Amino acid sequence: MQWLPTTKTNPTLETVASLAAEFNKSTRSIVAKLVREGVYKAQPKAVAAKVAVVRKSELVATINEALGLELASLEKATKGDLEKLVAAVSK
Secondary structure (H helix, E strand, O other): OOOHHHHHHOOOHHHHHHHHHHHOOOHHHHHHHHHHHOOOOOOOOOOOOOOOOOOHHHHHHHHHHHHOOOOHHHHHOOHHHHHHHHHHHHO
16 A cells, blocks of 8 residues: 555545556546545536526416416426417517
8 A cells, every 4th residue: 555645645536547557457446445545535526507497387377477367277288388388478
């Protein structure tokens, strides 16, 4: 484990890649060993930006309000169709 002190001072993905090449192991194997030893912390995963979710019931309410009607059966329509209908009614 002569490589552990070097890794403790610089626990980066580049260090892992060089160790993998040096010991002829996969980077995954090296990362697993370093995590077990408490040296390497996993890189945070990129999180996609969340888009505000519009529920079907909100779309139906918008359509009912625009038309001045109460159409309860619209809840059974697909969300795509409801979005198209909202766009058409909003014009």
